[in-house]
Amino acid sequence: MHGYDKHAYEPFAVTVDLAVFTLRAGQLHILLVERGQDPYAGRWALPGGFLAPDESAESAARRELAEETGLSDVAGLHLEQLRTYSEPDRDPRMRVVSVAFAALVPNAPQAQGGGDAARAAWLPYEPGARGAYGPLAFDHDVILADAHERIGGKLEYTCLATAFCPPEFTLGELRQVYEVVWGTELDPANFRRKVLATPGFVEQIPGASRLTGGRGKPAALYRAGGATSLLPPLLKPAPDATEGTR
Amino acid sequence: MHGYDKHAYEPFAVTVDLAVFTLRAGQLHILLVERGQDPYAGRWALPGGFLAPDESAESAARRELAEETGLSDVAGLHLEQLRTYSEPDRDPRMRVVSVAFAALVPNAPQAQGGGDAARAAWLPYEPGARGAYGPLAFDHDVILADAHERIGGKLEYTCLATAFCPPEFTLGELRQVYEVVWGTELDPANFRRKVLATPGFVEQIPGASRLTGGRGKPAALYRAGGATSLLPPLLKPAPDATEGTR
DNA sequence: CCCTTTAAAGTCGCTTAGACCAATAAGGGA
DNA sequence: TCCCTTATTGGTCTAAGCGACTTTAAAGGG
Numbered sequence: 001m002h003g004y005d006k007h008a009y010e011p012f013a014v015t016v017d018l019a020v021f022t023l024r025a026g027q028l029h030i031l032l033v034e035r036g037q038d039p040y041a042g043r044w045a046l047p048g049g050f051l052a053p054d055e056s057a058e059s060a061a062r063r064e065l066a067e068e069t070g071l072s073d074v075a076g077l078h079l080e081q082l083r084t085y086s087e088p089d090r091d092p093r094m095r096v097v098s099v100a101f102a103a104l105v106p107n108a109p110q111a112q113g114g115g116d117a118a119r120a121a122w123l124p125y126e127p128g129a130r131g132a133y134g135p136l137a138f139d140h141d142v143i144l145a146d147a148h149e150r151i152g153g154k155l156e157y158t159c160l161a162t163a164f165c166p167p168e169f170t171l172g173e174l175r176q177v178y179e180v181v182w183g184t185e186l187d188p189a190n191f192r193r194k195v196l197a198t199p200g201f202v203e204q205i206p207g208a209s210r211l212t213g214g215r216g217k218p219a220a221l222y223r224a225g226g227a228t229s230l231l232p233p234l235l236k237p238a239p240d241a242t243e244g245t246r
Numbered sequence: 247m248h249g250y251d252k253h254a255y256e257p258f259a260v261t262v263d264l265a266v267f268t269l270r271a272g273q274l275h276i277l278l279v280e281r282g283q284d285p286y287a288g289r290w291a292l293p294g295g296f297l298a299p300d301e302s303a304e305s306a307a308r309r310e311l312a313e314e315t316g317l318s319d320v321a322g323l324h325l326e327q328l329r330t331y332s333e334p335d336r337d338p339r340m341r342v343v344s345v346a347f348a349a350l351v352p353n354a355p356q357a358q359g360g361g362d363a364a365r366a367a368w369l370p371y372e373p374g375a376r377g378a379y380g381p382l383a384f385d386h387d388v389i390l391a392d393a394h395e396r397i398g399g400k401l402e403y404t405c406l407a408t409a410f411c412p413p414e415f416t417l418g419e420l421r422q423v424y425e426v427v428w429g430t431e432l433d434p435a436n437f438r439r440k441v442l443a444t445p446g447f448v449e450q451i452p453g454a455s456r457l458t459g460g461r462g463k464p465a466a467l468y469r470a471g472g473a474t475s476l477l478p479p480l481l482k483p484a485p486d487a488t489e490g491t492r
Numbered sequence: 493c494c495c496t497t498t499a500a501a502g503t504c505g506c507t508t509a510g511a512c513c514a515a516t517a518a519g520g521g522a
Numbered sequence: 523t524c525c526c527t528t529a530t531t532g533g534t535c536t537a538a539g540c541g542a543c544t545t546t547a548a549a550g551g552g
Contacts, residue, residue, distance in 0.1 A: 010297070012297065013255050013258075053334070057343070086304075086345065097303070099343075171500095187541070216499065220500090232539080459528080461518070462530065
C-alpha cells in the first residue's frame with residue numbers, strides 16, 4: 001500500500017497528551033489542566049498540544065512537559081509513549097489522533113499555568129474511583145487509567161522506580177514508590193534484600209545518611225544505578241482473597 | 247493545550263503499519279509486500295495503509311490484516327498496538343504519522359497480493375541480521391525489530407503463545423512457539439510442568455492425540471484456556487553466565 | 493529513662509525453576 | 523523381527539528465591 005496516488009487519504013490533526021505522575025506527601029499525584037473553553041469547559045484534562053510540522057511526537061511531548069511543569073531539565077525525566085488514541089468521535093469538533101505519553105517527575109515544583117490562561121494543578125490520583133478532579137475531558141479518563149496501569153506494570157520488571165526519586169534517596173523512599181503506585185504494602189526487609197541483590201539497580205553513596213521522617217535510625221543514601229531491566233522481576237503481591245478491600 | 251483557535255496546527259497523513267508474524271516449518275515468518283513505485287521501489291515493506299475518515303487505527307489495522315493475509319476470520323486474531331512512529335523525515339514525500347501494530351497468525355495461508363499490484367510474501371525473519379528481504383523501506387526495519395521484541399517480551403508474562411497455534415495443538419507445538427520466537431531451547435518436561443501448573447493457560451481435550459512429526463509418542467491435544475496473564479511469568483533463559491546481568 | 497519509630501541484618505520454611513533420569517509409544521532401518 | 527531413534531510423559535533432586543518473622547542498631551519524644 002502506501003501508494004498515495006492510488007488511494008485517497010484524509011488529513012488528521014495530531015496531538016500529544018501527557019499523563020505526568022509525581023509523588024507528593026506519600027501520595028501519587030497527576031498533573032492536570034483546567035479547560036477554559038468548550039468542549040468540556042471547566043473540566044480537568046491531561047496537558048497536551050498539537051504536533052508541530054517539524055517535530056516528532058516525542059519532541060512535542062518533551063516540549064509540552066517542560067512548558068507545563070516549569071522544570072528546566074526535562075532531558076533526564078522518564079518519558080514513555082503509551083499508545084495512540086484514534087477513535088473517530090473522541091473529539092466532538094473534528095478528527096484528532098492523539099499520541100499519549102506517560103511521564104515521571106521526581107520532585108514536583110509548583111504547577112504552572114501553560115502558555116495560555118489554563119490553570120494547572122497537581123491533584124491526587126486514586127486508581128479506582130475518580131478523585132478530586134471528577135470526570136476528565138475527552139477520553140482522558142481512559143488514557144490516565146492506561147498510564148497508571150503501564151507504570152505499575154513497568155515497576156515489576158524494570159528499574160523505573162528510581163525515576164520517581166530525587167538524585168539521592170533512601171531505600172525507604174524507593175519502597176514508598178512501589179507502595180504508592182501499587183496501593184499495597186511491602187515488607188521493608190525483603191524489599192531491601194531484593195533491591196540490593198539486583199546488580200545495577202541502586203548504588204550506595206558511601207558515608208552518606210539521612211533521616212527520613214525525623215524519626216528512626218538514619219538511612220543510607222543511594223543513587224540510581226545503570227541497570228534498566230529487573231531480572232528476576234519484583235512481582236506485585238497478589239491481592240489477598242480473604243480481604244475484601246480490593 | 248487543545249485550543250484550536252489559539253494555536254495553528256498542521257494536518258498530517260495517518261497510516262497504520264502491520265508486523266504480522268506466523269510460524270512456518272519451525273521458523274518465524276513475517277508478512278511483507280514489495281513496493282512497486284518510488285520511494286523505495288523494489289524494496290520490501292510492512293503492509294499498511296491510510297486511515298479512513300470514519301475508522302480508528304485498530305479498525306484500519308484489522309481491515310488491512312484481512313486484506314493482506316486473505317484470512318476470513320480476522321476477528322479472533324491477536325492484534326496489538328505497538329507504538330506510533332512520527333519522525334518528521336520518515337517519509338521523504340510528506341509528513342506521515344504511522345501507528346504500528348503487531349499481529350499473530352496461527353496457520354499462514356498463501357500470501358495474497360493486496361488490493362493493488364503489490365506482491366506479498368511470507369519471508370523468514372531472523373532477529374539479528376537482515377534476512378532474505380534486505381533493508382526494508384522507510385523505518386520499517388525499526389518497526390519490525392520493535393515488534394519482535396514486544397512479542398518476545400509478552401510471551402514471558404502473558405498466555406499470548408496460543409495465538410500462534412491452531413485451535414488444537416500439542417504442548418510440543420506450544421513450546422516451539424517460545425523456542426522460535428526467543429531463539430532458545432527449552433526443556434520439554436519443565437515447560438510442560440510450568441504450563442500445566444498455570445490455571446487457564448491450556449485445557450486438555452480428552453481422549454485426543456496426534457503425532458507431531460511422524461515420529462515419537464503421540465501427544466495429547468490441548469486448546470487455549472481463558473487466562474490472559476501468566477503469573478508467575480515464564481522467563482526467557484539468560485543468554486550465558488559470563489554476563490553479570492543476572 | 494523508657495518508649496516508639498525506622499533501618500539494617502539475619503533466620504526459617506515453603507515454593508519453584510532448572511538439571512537431570514526413566515518409562516512409554518510411536519516409526520524407520522538393518 | 524529386533525533394535526534404534528524420536529518425542530511425550532512422569533518423576534526426582536538440588537539450589538535459589540520469596541514471604542514471614544525475629545533481632546539489633548540508631549535516632550527522637552514524652
